[in-house]
Amino acid sequence: MRPHAPRILGLLAIALVLGVVISLGRGAVALSPVDVLRSLGAKVGLAEASPQDIAIIWSVRMPRVVLALLVGSALGASGAALQGVVRNSLADPTLLGVSGGAALGAVAAIVLGAPVLAHPTAGIWIVPAAAFTGALATTRLALSLARVEGATSGVTMLLAGIGIAALCSAGIGVLLYLADDAAIRSVTFWSLGSLGGATWAVVGVAALPIVLGLGVLPRYARSLDQLALGEMEARHVGVDVERVISRVVLVSALAVGAAVATCGVIGFVGLVVPYLGRSLLGPSHRALLPACALGGALLLLLGDVLARTVVAPTELPIGVLTALAGAPILLAMVRKGRAQAVLA
Amino acid sequence: MIVARGVTVRVGPTTLVGGIDLDLYAGEVTAIVGPNGAGKSTLLGALAGDRKLSAGTVTVRGLPVHLMSFAERARARAVLPQRSELSLAFTAREVVQLAGEHVTRELADAYLDTVEMQAFADREYPSLSGGERQRIQLARVLAQLAGSPGAALLLDEPTAALDPKHQRIVLAIARRAAAEDRAVAVVLHDLTLAARWADRVVLMSQGTVLADGEPTLALAPDLLARAYHTSFEVLRGVGGLVIAHDRAHERPS
Structure with a gap:
């Protein structure tokens, strides 16, 4: 770890806390940072706040903020890994097609698994389990295509991933076409993502696999x-x-x-x-994985604030914003890569 | 000590090396020479435990290498590859520290000093020249050996990208490793370097060992002509043999 790394990680953490307070204050009812902090404190008996504020913060906005943190950190850290x-x-x-595979798995579960999904407790886990299976299957497929004689070619893996992602999105299209409207959310959700479905139950579903994943990844840093x-x-x-x-x-x-099952495909964060x-x-x-978890969380948190405020009362799909910010950076990387062999 | 018996590596119908017996002794620098495609790097890979053997065995200090874990192999031998594709912007010092947990910043700097790269410790690896990268990789390999007395050192064309002065530094490092009672194998293209720095030369041709012995024996003109299909002039210099192409047959008569 380079000497300045702890300082940067600290700054990211502080920015994240500020971001949470700002994000909690933004919405149809604007709350000042002080009101936000009061409502937060009131929950544990440290401060007083109006019941309405407390309800807005804790029931409406907090699940969405926590989901943004979870999904952003999952995408950032797994991108780095x-x-x-x-x-x-x-x-x-x-x-790489990981998100596409996850989305295909999730959509397949929703469209084809309606009877199981109706089950009150098992139902909520079916979609993330299918998303995980899809993600794992596509990643393994891309890896196996890219492995020749015990060595992995990064370029081949990227090309394989592009093909797989295209196949997955075609598969999603077919499934959505077959499905009756009521059974499923929109193509936009699966291709551009949204944090709009956030509830505490959804947060619970996303939290377990993401916290587990983020907890394990640093063991492989070295x-x-x-x-x-x-x-x-190696x-x-x-x-x-x-x-x-x-x-x-x-x-x-x-x-x-877990991220895709709860928020759809949000590109470029990783x-x-x-x-x-x-x-x-x-x-x-060692420094990069925690930094990317924090940075991904921050990016998605701020992205979501924009997504739900710039065209209020409607919402922009969050993937539109991440693509707007991310695609130019990708192009800049490709351009720079000519000199620095990014595609090595 | 590394012992190879009947080592054969096939890829599809092609035999890269066939039936090789070779002992690498502690305290000795063994040069592996031969024309392109003779199987030098394949043999070195087999000795390192990198290549799957189609037949034969390789044992390192009595243990079959294919039964050792990767961590055990890392303590039994260090390997310098022909070239390294590292494209992430690690600094030279960080690259050396990738050798293992035991490599502190100070130890890394000491090995960078050994290969005369200490001034580059904070430079990013991808920004360095081929020869500079090769020396940093060598420092990494030496750092890996640091914690493991008696571990072998396997170098695949360590002098390829280097000027004569740095060739000398690298081969002196190989000799020092042998003096620490390590088995050292070096794949070389430069026959004069092999003759002057190695205790023993293994001359390969078409996947087999054509000669194995002291430089003066293994680098005899007739053996070289058979291995390389070209003629050589082998002169006795003050510091050892000098081996060069014989251009006689190309001159107009």
Whole structure:
């Protein structure tokens, strides 16, 4: 970890807390930061606030904020981890087809699994489980296509991911066409994402796999660093490459699956955040993984504030905003990559 | 000590190396030479435990290498690859520290000093030249050895991108590793370097060992001609053999 890394992580954490307070205050009823803090304190008996404010904060806005934090950190950290796996900074859950697989799994569960979904307790877990399965299957497929004689080619994996993502989105299209309108949310939700479905129940579903995933990823930070040397070289210094790759892919698929099942496909977070993280902190995953979790959370939190305020009372799909911010950065990376071999 | 017996590596119908017996002794620098495609790197990969053997065995200090875990192998030998594709912006020091948990900042700097790269410690690896990168990788490999007495050192063309002065530094490092009672194998293209720095030369041709012995024996003109299908002039210099192409047959008569 570089010497300035703890300071940057600290600043990110502070920014995140401020972002939460700002986000909680924005909406149809505007609340000042003081009101927000009062309502937060009132819940634990530290302050007084109007019951209406408390209800807005805790029942309406807080689930959405927490979901943004969870999903943003999942996308940011798994983007960084997957880039470590394929040793390519252009990898991203969306570009690699991980998100597409998750969305296809989720849509398939919703369209085809209606009877099970009606079950009050099992139903809520079916969609994320299907999303996780889809994410894992597509990632494994992309990996197996990209592995030749025990080595992974980052470029091949990206190309495979693009093909797989296209196939998944076609599959989603077919399923949505087959489904009756009532059974399913919109194409927009699955292709551009939204935090609009946030409730405490949804937060609960997303929290378990994402917290688990984010908790496990740092254990592989050092191995991911060593993997940057090349797969053969990583083995030379003692890394069990196959095992590390399959664990990191599993954990990332878990986190991305949960994110997609609850918020649809939100692109570019997993691409842009690690890119910015690396330019601030260097490539070492020990600092990068927590920074990308914090940075992804911050990006999605602020993105969501914009998404629900710029065209109020309606909402922009959050994926539109992340693409608006992310696509130019991707293009800049490609341009820079000509000189610096991003596609190595 | 690394012992290879009947080592054979096939890829599809092609035999890259076939039936090789080779002992690498502690305290000795063994140069592996031969023409392109002779199987030098494949043999080194087999000795390192990187290549799946189609037949034969490789044991490192008595243990079959394919039964050792990756961590055990990392303590039994260090390997310098021909080239490294590292594209992330690690600094030179950080690259050396990737050798293992035991490599502190100070240790990394010490090894960068050994390869005369200390001034580059904070430079980003991708911004460096081929020769500079190769020396940083060598520092990483030496750092890996630091915690493991008796571990072997396997170098695949370590001098390829280097000027004569740095070739000398690298081969002196190989000799020092042998003096620490390590088994050292170096794949080399430069036959004069092999003759002058190695205790022993393994001359390969078409996936087999054509000669294995002291430089003066293994680098005899007739053996070289058979291996390389071209003729050489082998001269006795003050510091060892000097080996060069024989252009005689190209001159107009």
